[in-house]
Amino acid sequence: MAFDNTVTVIGNITRDPELRFTPSGAAVANFGLAWNRRTKSGEDITSFFDVTCWSELGENVAESLTKGNRVIVYGRLEQRSWENQEGERRSKVEIIADEVAPSLRWATAEVTRTPRGDGGGSSQTPATSNTAPTSNFPTDEEPF
Numbered sequence: 001m002a003f004d005n006t007v008t009v010i011g012n013i014t015r016d017p018e019l020r021f022t023p024s025g026a027a028v029a030n031f032g033l034a035w036n037r038r039t040k041s042g043e044d045i046t047s048f049f050d051v052t053c054w055s056e057l058g059e060n061v062a063e064s065l066t067k068g069n070r071v072i073v074y075g076r077l078e079q080r081s082w083e084n085q086e087g088e089r090r091s092k093v094e095i096i097a098d099e100v101a102p103s104l105r106w107a108t109a110e111v112t113r114t115p116r117g118d119g120g121g122s123s124q125t126p127a128t129s130n131t132a133p134t135s136n137f138p139t140d141e142e143p144f
Helices: 055-064
Strands: 006-013 018-021 027-038 044-054 070-083 089-102
Touching (some): 018 055, 027 055, 044 055, 044 070
Parallel strands (some): 044 089
Antiparallel strands (some): 006 027, 027 044
16 A cells, blocks of 8 residues: 655745755755645634755755745655653654745746756856757757
8 A cells, every 4th residue: 555645835934944964965955834824714823844855956945045935845744753952752744845946926936947966056047038958958848
């Protein structure tokens, strides 16, 4: 029996993404996400999630997004457990992101493509048209 624990959450970033690197050099970015909903009685309820983004996704998120941005996060739920300094067991469920995108419902965004294998940096070039250089893409594949 297969279980699918994927989630899609749309919300506002509650703190600037923090980019760190593991001892082996892997990039990881973390940020908070708040999701608001209104009940039938008119009460506002807010849920908070911690989001983790690995590798190039983490680098791009840290470079592109800030506190307050409305984003769409697609990923999986993962529970993590640890022992705090007082010896108490703690655990939390977080979202391990596969995709993060700005919500364009009330905002606009300029998309820049990062070269494959490069997680970000100043080598990015803006996408100025809907066509991509044919030398970088198969002819039967649409860019973006």
